Amino acid sequence: MLRALLFTLVSLQYAPNLSNAQLVNWPGASGPTVPRRSGSITGGSRSGRGATSRHSPYSCSPHEKSELGIPRSATCVATTLKPRKRHATTSPGDKTLDPYYVDLTLFKNTLPPLQTRDWLGKLLQARGYKTGLEVGVQEARFSEILLRSWPSAEKFYLLDAWTYQKNYVDGANVGQREQNKVMEHASRRVARYQDRNKTRVELIRGFSTEKAPTFRDRSLDFIYLDARHDFCAVREDMEAYWPKVACGGILAGHDYMSADEVQKSHSGEDWSLCSDNRRHLGAVRAAVDDFSIRHRVQFLITYREDSYNTWYMQKTC
Numbered sequence: 257m258l259r260a261l262l263f264t265l266v267s268l269q270y271a272p273n274l275s276n277a278q279l280v281n282w283p284g285a286s287g288p289t290v291p292r293r294s295g296s297i298t299g300g301s302r303s304g305r306g307a308t309s310r311h312s313p314y315s316c317s318p319h320e321k322s323e324l325g326i327p328r329s330a331t332c333v334a335t336t337l338k339p340r341k342r343h344a345t346t347s348p349g350d351k352t353l354d355p356y357y358v359d360l361t362l363f364k365n366t367l368p369p370l371q372t373r374d375w376l377g378k379l380l381q382a383r384g385y386k387t388g389l390e391v392g393v394q395e396a397r398f399s400e401i402l403l404r405s406w407p408s409a410e411k412f413y414l415l416d417a418w419t420y421q422k423n424y425v426d427g428a429n430v431g432q433r434e435q436n437k438v439m440e441h442a443s444r445r446v447a448r449y450q451d452r453n454k455t456r457v458e459l460i461r462g463f464s465t466e467k468a469p470t471f472r473d474r475s476l477d478f479i480y481l482d483a484r485h486d487f488c489a490v491r492e493d494m495e496a497y498w499p500k501v502a503c504g505g506i507l508a509g510h511d512y513m514s515a516d517e518v519q520k521s522h523s524g525e526d527w528s529l530c531s532d533n534r535r536h537l538g539a540v541r542a543a544v545d546d547f548s549i550r551h552r553v554q555f556l557i558t559y560r561e562d563s564y565n566t567w568y569m570q571k572t573c
């Protein structure tokens with residue numbers, strides 16, 4: 257009897273301090289334990305998800321998540337992520353399965369963390385943005401993703417040179433006949449997002465810096481830069497289009513990478529080469545860093561792309 261009592265006391269003393277649900281959910285019984293805190297933070301309750309469910313394939317200990325449901329610890333991230341296919345994206349807005357789900361409407365004046373660029377359209381919609389521009393469109397694949405999740409858009413410009421260029425060592429720089437076809441593809445792809453007057457989506461053919469003055473200052477809620485990727489061009493585009501962003505609007509762009517990072521995955525591309533033959537290894541990454549420092553504006557990058565992250569910054573006036 258005395259031995260049984262002693263055993264119970266010792267067990268209680270050293271047992272991991274977790275509730276039953278947590279014990280069930282904790283990945284691998286031998287995993288690390290976390291101290292219990294009074295008043296549990298349930299996974300993303302503010303973002304619409306309930307308490308950690310024993311049936312959820314993504315369950316972490318509730319203590320391992322922030323109030324927005326974002327895993328706090330490396331252990332939680334490592335044990336809850338499913339292996340991803342290359343370029344797989346989590347569907348924006350999947351509240352029930354996605355441990356990274358963020359309620360975008362909570363971020364009125366600051367930028368939320370975004371997993372992939374596919375979330376941008378949702379963010380523009382959550383903010384009720386009306387006007388936008390994509391610079392560097394190609395076949396309008398990303399334009400379509402944006403338009404699909406951004407019905408509040410009243411005007412969306414698609415700007416591309418659709419022209420073969422010298423000193424542009426990039427998969428997008430195809431021959432002129434092909435460029436014309438690419439533009440036709442783009443036009444067809446976004447046709448279903450037009451309004452009755454066919455003015456909601458407007459294709460503009462021309463070079464980014466030449467066309468910039470045709471937009472009024474502070475007239476666009478959202479601008480996405482994805483034209484040339486060399487340092488000189490990205491720097492020029494950022495300078496040319498930042499004034500066009502409305503107060504509270506967002507300037508974003510694709511491919512926050514340096515030339516050597518790109519070389520590793522796409523050895524046929526050379527983002528270090530500027531159109532005037534100068535070289536800068538920093539490419540998009542350095543141009544965005546440089547802009548951020550000079551203009552004293554912070555930026556975020558998407559955090560669950562395999563690479564080719566999107567950067568984004570907000571303009572406060």
Ligand SMILES: C[S@@+](CC[C@H](N)C(=O)[O-])C[C@H]1O[C@@H](n2cnc3c(N)ncnc32)[C@H](O)[C@@H]1O
Pocket residue numbers: 391392393394395396397398399415416417418419428462463464465482483484510
């Ligand atoms: C990487 S692709 C854009 C891909 C597209 N944003 C997407 O995600 O589906 C780059 C495009 O930028 C265009 N481009 C390159 N330099 C440009 C410039 N100076 N002005 C306008 N467009 C340019 C190219 O013609 C090409 O179609």
